[in-house]
Amino acid sequence: MIIAFFALLVGYLGIRQFYTDGLPEGVSDISTLSLCLLIFCGFLTGVGGNGGLVGAMNATAKSFPDKTRATANGIVISGFGLSAFLFSTVAHTFFPGNTSSFLFVLAIGTSLPMILGFLFIRPIPPPHVDPTGRLEDGSTDSPTDYGAGEGVLGTNSPTSYSHDNTSHTHLLARDVDEDEDEQVEPPIELEEEEPLVSSSAHEQFASDYVVPGQVDSLALSPSREGFARHRTHGARSTSRRSARSHVDTAQDGQRNIHGKRLFKTADFWLLFTVCSLLSGTGIMYINNVGAISQALFANNNPDYDEVKAAQWQATQVSTVSIMNCLGRIAIGVIADFTKGKLKLPRSYCMVIVATLFIISQVACFSIDSIGNLWKASALLGFAYGGLFGLFPTLVIEWFGLAHFSENWGFVSLSPMLGGNIFSIAFGRNLDSHSDDEASPAGNSTLSAAASALSSLAANATTSMLPTGEGAIHARGGLPSAHHCIIGRECYRDSIKLTMVACTVALGLGIYAGWRDTKRQRRHAARVGVPAVVIWDDEE
Structure with a gap:
């Protein structure tokens, strides 16, 4: 929060200074x-915005149980989606037509809340969570299956016995038929008074249980040293199952994947790819909705008016912002309902988000009137909000809570890739249909990038243009020559590109949900298998 305060304040004040001074x-x-x-x-400004956002999300994730975590996170980050509408409304009301004052409002309005966050935001663990924070801080690294919600006893539990394991005599053989796609195996639930078990003679589960040297008692929980040793043993399974009792079934024993291991998992690259494709689509539309609305409004319109064009642009920005907020809240509720009531993995919600993106792009492709563009903006805003309302929760489920901020930071780099690629593609397509022949063809890439950036700035500032006294005077005739004014033809090829990208993301979302369901069923089947003790006489 402190870093976010200084970054936002210096960033926006610096931009304001450049704008006020202008060129010599x-x-x-x-x-x-x-x-x-x-x-x-x-x-x-990007560092500050994401710093404050992740700080609030981290505290929220650690303060709510898994069954309501997605809803809580969605409500908290919904304000992030509403910020564009909020600040543009404030500037429009109090500083009409004054961009310098608007940038000053952004500097103060975004930085001061970070101080409030520094003073008041803190994680408050739910009653059923280990108050020592062992599970959430990574001290007890005991992974579970996705969405299983199963916990393990920490080493400080009264029913857990730990000691230094020096013997290499394993009671249970290691499973040699582990699925390669499972990098972390779920734990097997055991009743407190049940013996150590294996599912059958044909499928023997890996175990951490050993006969302690010179000790007659049997270890119900491996020591940390033994656990760490087993975590690094074997390429087909990076961790071993541990026993737990049903004393505290709400306690989460989650995965703890971070650092270099994060980049070696297929799950990370799946999330990164889907987020890049979908967020790139959203960023392309949001950055260029001003150009889209102008192309539609100017097409065959002899009464073109710059003020009215700016009003239409502002309408799209406000629509996207409001629906972005609602989408973040809605996807949180849907994700928790999917897991809690339907007993399906939350990853299935990726299918919903990708489908909404596809529908929004189809709508944008087919709309040829500025009066109907709000429909595409509403759909896109809702889908975009759903994307960033869902993915933080998936990061927690797939990689654990202990290093959530770090992991989400890496996943949230994906919009930088997709957003730049699709925005530049949109700019190049726009240039190819414009009437401006002054710029050389060799500068098309730079011109495309500039088009995307200038459109973003236009969306931020035109949303505050006044409609009453003091408004910019209308100029009759068409916009300047470098603007495309032939309607849908200005951007249809770009929309075709994003429709393909969203379809690929939909396929990946279906695969992720199917795979998580498969793991969930396999875990449930293993838990229900009758138990027998396997003694290995060879060792």
Whole structure:
């Protein structure tokens, strides 16, 4: 929160200073140093926004049980989706037509809440969570199956016995038929008074239970040293099952994957790819909705008016922002309902989000009137909010809570890839249909990037343009020559690209849900198998 405070304050004030000063008299180009400083200020605003967001999400995730975690997170981060509408409304009401004041409002309005967050935001573990924080802080690293919600006894539990294991005599043989796609195996639930078990003579489960040297008692829980040793043993299974009692069935024993291990898991790259494809689609639309609305409004319109065009642009920005907020809340409720009531993995909600993206792109592709563009904006905003309302919870389920902020930070880099690729593609497509022949063809890539960035700035500032006294005077005729004014033809090819990307994301979402369901059923089947003790005489 402290880092977010300084980053937001310095970033937005720096951008405001560049805007207020402008270019020196007689200078038509910005210097390389000034451009680098301006980029750095933009970078600071991104660091600050994400820092505050992740700080709040981390505290929320650790303060609510798994069954309501997605809903709680969705409600908290819904404000992030509503921020564009909130700040544009404030600027429109109190500083009409004054972009410098608008940037000052952004600097103060985004940085001061970080101080409040620093003073008041903190994790409050639910009553059933280990108050020592062993499970959530990574001290007891005992993974479970996705969505299984099963816990393990920590080493401080009164029913858990730990000691230094020096013997290499294993009571239970190691499973040699582990599925390669399971990097972390779920624990087997055992009643407190049940003996150590294996499912059958044909399928023997791996175990951490050993006969302690010079000790007659049997270890119900391996020591940390033994556990760490077994976690690194074997390439087909990175951890071993541990026993637990039903004393505290609500206690979560979650995965703890982070650092280099995160990049070696297929789950991370699946999330990264889906998020990149879908967020890239959303960012392309949001950054360029001003250009889309202008192309539709100017097409065959002899009464083109810049003020009215700006109002239509503002309508799209507000629609996207409000639906973004609602989408984050809705997907949280849907995800918790899917897991709690339908007994399905939350990853199935990726299918819902991807489908909404596809519908929004189909709507944008087919709409040819500015009066109906709000429908595509509403669908896109809702889907975009659902994406960022769902994926943080999936990161917790797939990789654990102990290093959630770090893991989500890596996953949230994906919009940088997808957003730039699709926005540049949109800009190139827009350039190819514009009437501006002044710029050389060799600068098409730079022109496309500039188009995407300028459109983003336009969306931020035009949403505050006034409609009454003091408004920018209308200019008759068409917009400047470098704007595309032929309607849907300006961007249809770009929408085709995003429709394909969203379809690929839908397929990956279906695969993720099917795979998690398979793991869930396999885990349930193993838990229900009658228990027998296997003694290995060879050792």
